Amino acid sequence: MPFKPSNLGLVMPHGIWSPWASAAVIHVGAEAEVVSGSWIGRPAILKKRVSRGYRHPKLDRTLSRQRIFAESRILARLNERGILAPKLLSMDQEEGWIIMSEVIGPTLLSALMDGAEGDLEVELGKSLRSVHSQGISHGDLTTLNAIVTLDGVVLIDYGLGRLVAEMEHFGLDLHSLHECLSAHHSDRPKAMNKVIQGYLLDPDSDGFDGKSVVDRFESIRGRVRYHA
Ligand SMILES: Nc1ncnc2c1ncn2[C@@H]1O[C@H](COP(=O)(O)OP(=O)(O)O)[C@@H](O)[C@H]1O
Numbered sequence: 001m002p003f004k005p006s007n008l009g010l011v012m013p014h015g016i017w018s019p020w021a022s023a024a025v026i027h028v029g030a031e032a033e034v035v036s037g038s039w040i041g042r043p044a045i046l047k048k049r050v051s052r053g054y055r056h057p058k059l060d061r062t063l064s065r066q067r068i069f070a071e072s073r074i075l076a077r078l079n080e081r082g083i084l085a086p087k088l089l090s091m092d093q094e095e096g097w098i099i100m101s102e103v104i105g106p107t108l109l110s111a112l113m114d115g116a117e118g119d120l121e122v123e124l125g126k127s128l129r130s131v132h133s134q135g136i137s138h139g140d141l142t143t144l145n146a147i148v149t150l151d152g153v154v155l156i157d158y159g160l161g162r163l164v165a166e167m168e169h170f171g172l173d174l175h176s177l178h179e180c181l182s183a184h185h186s187d188r189p190k191a192m193n194k195v196i197q198g199y200l201l202d203p204d205s206d207g208f209d210g211k212s213v214v215d216r217f218e219s220i221r222g223r224v225r226y227h228a
């Protein structure tokens with residue numbers, strides 16, 4: 001019988017125990033359910049796509065498979081390039097799930113809400129640049145999709161990301177972050193400036209044209225303001 005994380009306590013063929021063990025459901029979102037647990041004894045996260053009743057089942061399945069595939073490919077690429085990210089441990093596109101290493105720490109949203117000291121926004125800018133410098137865009141950048149760890153701010157939730165992104169996608173990442181910071185963290189008015197400061201901190205380190213991304217973000221912001 002194939003391994004299915006949905007089938008808890010499953011005894012594998014030849015009496016081998018399932019590599020996955022669930023501990024707790026930590027998030028039930030619009031698109032995914034996230035369960036903490038362990039994968040061959042290591043702290044891990046199982047992210048299962050849930051089907052949306054309001055969508056046509058066939059479209060739902062296609063979208064869900066696309067997102068699982070996008071997220072897995074991006075995590076694998078970040079892992080092989082040594083960029084801070086959850087480690088991809090297993091996935092099944094047909095069933096719509098990914099197992100990845102658990103990133104330990106609070107979300108950036110809660111750290112900022114708790115009035116965290118230090119320049120977390122600068123760290124966020126540095127992390128975003130390291131992802132962009134690999135040609136990858138995130139696609140849904142918010143302070144809820146970032147976890148604060150001792151090693152830096154780790155971005156998660158790459159289901160809407162692009163492995164081969166264009167300048168517009170990079171600019172849009174900064175723009176979604178800007179919208180999130182203005183909506184939820186208006187008590188830190190310098191937040192976006194600090195993100196950009198982090199993004200541009202080490203311009204010659206990776207051969208990536210961060211300045212053009214910031215210019216594109218400014219022009220997207222102008223476009224949105226103009227149409228608002
Ligand atoms: N690798 C991980 N390590 C720790 N927590 C995680 C991890 N992946 C997801 N989470 C937690 O689950 C929540 C939802 O996961 P996410 O990938 O953002 O799914 P969704 O697409 O529903 O937003 C995150 O905000 C975070 O709190």
Ligand SMILES: [Mg+2]
Binds near residue numbers: 144145157
């Ligand atoms: Mg998310």
